[in-house]
Amino acid sequence: MxxxxxxxxxxxxxxxxxxxxxxxxxxxxxxxxxxxxxxxxxxxxxxxxxxxxxxxxxxTKIHMLIFFLSFFIIAMTWNHIFNLVSYIIGSRLTCIKKNDEGNICGASTEKIKIKNTENTKEIVKFKCIKGHKCSDASFHPVKKGVISHTVWVTALVFCAIILYCS
Structure with a gap:
């Protein structure tokens, strides 16, 4: 006790x-x-x-339907748009370089572009705050939670109510 x-x-x-x-x-x-x-x-x-x-x-009912349909579409796609923009600008990345014990570093990483001297082509590399440089990094997308799912289901229900009552 x-x-x-x-x-x-x-x-x-x-x-x-x-x-x-x-x-x-x-x-x-x-x-x-x-x-x-x-x-x-x-x-x-x-x-x-x-x-x-x-x-x-x-x-009118059409205005309300357009409003709730737009709200539904935004509620369904906001995290996909956020993840796409985050991936393009190189945020929400962590280092995947393994240390001496075999554990992954996992530190915050930023995208850097290096010009190749041979063919003047840009190469994308990732540099973590601990100094590791890798050709790849792990991306961590934002996922919808309970509240987000509740919002899009509610908007969909309101759309159905408006369509049913018209």
Missing amino acids: DTNPLKKNEYIQKRAQNIGLTMIVMGGSFFLYYLGLFGNVEGPLTPGNIGESLAGMGV
Whole structure:
């Protein structure tokens, strides 16, 4: 049995942070509830009032479909575009040179271009912060997480709702 008082304090501190975060979320939910976002109370954010306001500004179902379809496309492709740009400019690279023990270096690497004196052609090399020079480096792409997948699925659901209700 561990009777370390520091672990007990960590537990209490973590529980207090969770309760605080729960209270903040609950307060925000009450605020949105009384503004009418959930449709039970009449307010400026009641779905009918939001629809009337948008219609008064000239927003149609086609506009909303274009908006959510664009949002869906951006949510689906942002990491591919970011990875392509990162790869082209040479960021998110690590050194793959092995040291004496056979372990990979793994230090941050930058792309350098060296001119070949024989045929004036540029050769791309990679130099890590530890001084290794290699002809290849490991690229680490950004992958979508749970939030990113939730965003594109939500945009797709809104597109389906708009198409179904038209």
